[in-house]
Amino acid sequence: PRPYPLFLAEKGASFLIDPLLPKSSSSSNTPPPLSPNNQRPKENLVVLGTGWGAAAFVKNIDTEKFDVTVVSPRNYFVFTPMLAGASVGTVDFKSITQPIREINNKVRYLEAAATEIDPSTKTISCNSIVCEGNSCETKEFDITYDRLLFSVGAQTTTFGTPGVEEYCNYLKQVGDAQQIKNAIVNCFESAELPYLTDEERQRELTFVIVGAGPTGVEFAAELLDFIEVDGPRFYKELLPYVRIKIVEASPTILRPFVDGMKEEAIRRLTRPIEIEGVPTLQPLEIMLNKQVSEVSDKNIYFKDGEKIPYGMALWAAGIGPLPITTSLIETLRETEQSSAQGFARGRLAVDPWLRVIGGKGKIFSLGDCSCVSHTPTLATTAQVASQQGEYLAKLLSNDYSTDHVHDDTTLLPPMVLDPDQTKSLSEQIASVAIGDKEIAAPFQYLDLGILAYTGSGSALAQVQVAPGKGDPTSETWNPVRLQIKGKLGFGLWRSIYLLKQTSPKNIVLVTLDWIKVNLFGRDISIL
Numbered sequence: 001p002r003p004y005p006l007f008l009a010e011k012g013a014s015f016l017i018d019p020l021l022p023k024s025s026s027s028s029n030t031p032p033p034l035s036p037n038n039q040r041p042k043e044n045l046v047v048l049g050t051g052w053g054a055a056a057f058v059k060n061i062d063t064e065k066f067d068v069t070v071v072s073p074r075n076y077f078v079f080t081p082m083l084a085g086a087s088v089g090t091v092d093f094k095s096i097t098q099p100i101r102e103i104n105n106k107v108r109y110l111e112a113a114a115t116e117i118d119p120s121t122k123t124i125s126c127n128s129i130v131c132e133g134n135s136c137e138t139k140e141f142d143i144t145y146d147r148l149l150f151s152v153g154a155q156t157t158t159f160g161t162p163g164v165e166e167y168c169n170y171l172k173q174v175g176d177a178q179q180i181k182n183a184i185v186n187c188f189e190s191a192e193l194p195y196l197t198d199e200e201r202q203r204e205l206t207f208v209i210v211g212a213g214p215t216g217v218e219f220a221a222e223l224l225d226f227i228e229v230d231g232p233r234f235y236k237e238l239l240p241y242v243r244i245k246i247v248e249a250s251p252t253i254l255r256p257f258v259d260g261m262k263e264e265a266i267r268r269l270t271r272p273i274e275i276e277g278v279p280t281l282q283p284l285e286i287m288l289n290k291q292v293s294e295v296s297d298k299n300i301y302f303k304d305g306e307k308i309p310y311g312m313a314l315w316a317a318g319i320g321p322l323p324i325t326t327s328l329i330e331t332l333r334e335t336e337q338s339s340a341q342g343f344a345r346g347r348l349a350v351d352p353w354l355r356v357i358g359g360k361g362k363i364f365s366l367g368d369c370s371c372v373s374h375t376p377t378l379a380t381t382a383q384v385a386s387q388q389g390e391y392l393a394k395l396l397s398n399d400y401s402t403d404h405v406h407d408d409t410t411l412l413p414p415m416v417l418d419p420d421q422t423k424s425l426s427e428q429i430a431s432v433a434i435g436d437k438e439i440a441a442p443f444q445y446l447d448l449g450i451l452a453y454t455g456s457g458s459a460l461a462q463v464q465v466a467p468g469k470g471d472p473t474s475e476t477w478n479p480v481r482l483q484i485k486g487k488l489g490f491g492l493w494r495s496i497y498l499l500k501q502t503s504p505k506n507i508v509l510v511t512l513d514w515i516k517v518n519l520f521g522r523d524i525s526i527l
């Protein structure tokens with residue numbers, strides 16, 4: 001397959017043409033070619049969201065060709081891989097956020113949440129919260145679009161586990177990280193109170209992390225750093241009471257990493273900690289094959305009957321669709337008879353050019369809320385979302401016409417074009433588009449590798465350097481991977497995260513935060 005940035009490699013070439021139209025077609029449906037003297041009216045393009053996908057799109061879209069309006073309840077982008085660090089004070093919240101207006105000051109921004117989309121009238125219903133003094137009210141309004149980018153991400157899912165919503169913290173937004181930071185310090189301050197028994201003190205200082213994916217593991221590593229580095233300065237007497245428990249329903253942690261890397265992570269996380277004047281500590285325990293059945297204000301209960309009293313719990317066990325995504329899927333199923341919608345566990349089905357199936361070429365979707373139909377499911381990661389955002393912005397900015405869509409029956413099922421089902425959908429479409437027809441390259445993900453911080457200045461970096469043989473979705477697929485760990489991994493982790501910041505200002509702020517924490521430690525004010 002062609003590498004993802006085809007349009008970069010062939011910059012200037014006229015390959016960005018409607019997939020099903022001949023390259024030289026002069027059909028009346030085809031928009032006239034654009035030139036500075038022959039400009040068609042600007043289309044009204046609405047973007048829902050200010051996350052990884054939307055930010056990459058907004059940064060790259062040509063605002064000379066589109067009137068772009070961004071609608072999102074938050075007016076900034078957040079660098080989620082550093083939220084775990086922010087939740088213990090390793091970096092400041094301001095350092096890992098950037099206002100969307102700063103990312104592209106030519107777009108219009110509306111602080112609101114979309115609540116419903118009507119594709120037949122191209123209307124979006126929105127809610128905004130307006131506050132005067134201490135009283136706030138919700139105001140509703142509608143906006144229309146010519147084209148819509150639906151990039152609202154996903155939300156933490158509780159799998160219906162009772163008590164999670166009421167008593168657990170999530171780590172998805174800046175507000176969540178702020179709450180966690182206060183909750184951690186609060187646990188230490190409460191544990192200091194003189195009337196507590198030792199048992200109560202230990203409960204206050206028991207931190208339970210449900211989910212051993214990258215978010216859970218990185219948070220545990222940051223918390224362990226806080227305890228090891230800043231604990232002795234402020235809470236030395238309390239340290240023997242501290243317990244950190246990572247609880248995971250599956251038999252393994254950090255699923256995307258190879259076994260050797262997982263073992264390294266376990267070794268780092270469960271390392272003994274030596275602090276002068278305190279008996280050797282080994283505060284972190286990893287509990288595998290443990291399923292939470294219920295959470296109460298003081299205990300976490302497991303399906304095997306065990307319970308853990310806790311002071312603070314983080315729920316990082318998975319993500320699911322937002323109500324607006326479920327509602328759009330339902331609408332498309334009902335009004336467009338789009339049978340493709342609803343197959344991908346709550347994610348919106350898109351074609352290989354990120355057009356929502358059933359959206360008549362007017363609705364696009366990317367990132368955590370979408371899934372490319374008939375191709376192996378891509379992970380819900382920042383890497384995927386930002387590559388998709390950049391791809392789509394360049395596709396639209398290059399006058400690619402997206403209006404002449406295949407209807408659902410052409411797209412699905414694959415046997416229409418390939419009875420043996422030996423080719424992926426994008427291969428089939430590419431293979432039909434031979435002869436005088438030239439198509440835009442479908443989105444192709446370029447896997448740049450995965451990283452995870454494992455604490456105490458160590459990290460894992462796993463980069464695929466050569467593909468494996470056979471089916472990439474099968475368990476036996478074994479590509480050649482470069483594995484870097486320890487201090488070298490940490491150097492790479494820091495360098496990559498610095499380079500990936502969205503602005504020079506953020507690079508400077510994050511660097512200064514790291515220096516500040518090295519010199520003065522983390523701040524423990526409860527704000």
Ligand code: FAD
Nearest residue numbers: 049050051052053080081114152153367368380381382383
């Ligand atoms: P998001 O970035 O979640 O953005 C969604 C946007 O939509 C937000 O601005 C939200 O406010 C807005 N929105 C929500 N509802 C509405 C509505 N109704 N109307 C309008 N706007 C709405 N990925 C990696 O690749 N590497 C990592 O190291 C990594 N670490 C992570 C660490 C943490 C703590 C978390 C939470 C995630 C991490 N991820 C990582 C995953 C990555 O952040 C997500 O995959 C990525 O954010 C998805 O991008 P997105 O644009 O689809 O959604």
